[in-house]
Amino acid sequence: MKRYKTIDLFAGxxxxxxxxxxxxxxxVETVFASEWDAKAQETYRANYPDSIEVSGxxxxxxxxxxxxxxxxxxISNILFDSSSTVI
Numbered sequence: 001m002k003r004y005k006t007i008d009l010f011a012g013x014x015x016x017x018x019x020x021x022x023x024x025x026x027x028v029e030t031v032f033a034s035e036w037d038a039k040a041q042e043t044y045r046a047n048y049p050d051s052i053e054v055s056g057x058x059x060x061x062x063x064x065x066x067x068x069x070x071x072x073x074x075i076s077n078i079l080f081d082s083s084s085t086v087i
Contacts, residue, residue, distance in 0.1 A: 002027070003026070004028050004029070005031045006028050006031070007030070007032040007033070008030055008032065008034070009058060010035065011040070011044055012044070013040055014048055030048075030052060033053075034054070034057075034061070035054055035055075036058075
């Protein structure tokens with residue numbers, strides 16, 4: 001089974017991720033989350049205690065040099081690569 005990668009921008013407490021997880025199960029993997037509000041980040045981490053880091057303000061992230069968010073480097077490929085399927 002092909003596993004799709006998702007990104008959770010403006011993540012809030014993770015409602016969209018919950019929907020993807022419930023609808024697609026193991027067929028999706030969230031590789032990046034961004035949320036600027038500290039309380040929402042705290043709740044997101046409580047809801048999803050996995051290995052991805054919830055990044056702050058998306059406008060402050062440089063995908064070419066920001067080592068905190070290793071998966072960000074693949075976001076443009078996920079979104080714009082014609083061989084990728086975006087769900």
